[in-house]
Amino acid sequence: MKLKKTFITVLSVLFFLVTFSYAGFLDDMFKKIPSLSSKQELDDSTVISGLKEALSIGTDKAVKEVSKTDGYLGNNAIKILMPENIQKVADVLRKIGYEKPVDDFILSMNRAAEKAAPKAAAYFVDSVKGMTIEDAKKILNGGDTAATDFFRSKTYDKLFSDFKPAISSSMDEVGVTRSYKEMMGKYTSIPFMKAESLDVDNYVTNKALDGLFYMVAIEEKKIRTDPGARVTELLKKVFGK
Secondary structure (H helix, E strand, O other): HHHHHHHHHHHHHHHHHHHHHHHHHHHHHHOOOHHOOOOOOOHHHHHHHHHHHHHHHHHHHHHHHHHOOOOOOOOOOOOOOOHHHHHHHHHHHHHHHHHHHHHHHHHHHHHHHHHHHHHHHHHHHHHOOOOOHHHHHHHHOOOOOOOHHHHHHHHHHHHHHHHHHHHHHHHHHHHHHHHEEEEEEHOOOOOOOOOOOHHHHHHHHHHHHHHHHHHHHHHHHHHHHOHHHHHHHHHHHHOOO
């Protein structure tokens, strides 16, 4: 009987020691797993800094892309085509062998946009500075182009008013007005053909900005979905590795 009690006592001590040691082992093991013990929410300053950096990188790449030769003309997604209200002019002229005036006009519109595009960079830089913490959080949790949509809603009107003179100046330099007048002159020389009115400055400015924001959206999507596009540690932290 005494031997049995001694055996039970020894087993109890061993069980206690093993349980204590095992518990300590588990505790140490869990401490070594970052996903369980050290994962923390990003603070507000990190989120907003990440969004601003993403916008800065995205807009810079977009501006450089559209500013190069054939940046607009060579990209079918943003190429500035003949305005719809004078498409008939182009169709008629091409049918009677006057392709060159039409092609020259399209070329000149795209060259004007490419030449003026670099001026948008400074406005993009200024615009991101006003982003609030609330804006940043909404954008971070939004769709693939949430930042671009926000950016466009906040800056388009100002960009248009400031960008239009640059477009107008560029059009004078590359001969948009001259090409337009030559094309319309050929058209109105045809019996019974009347010219449609067109505000070329407004048209090219709108199309140039539409193309620019399209390219900004492309860059934003890359940062959100392609780990290889997250070129800084901050972007990796905010958007994930």
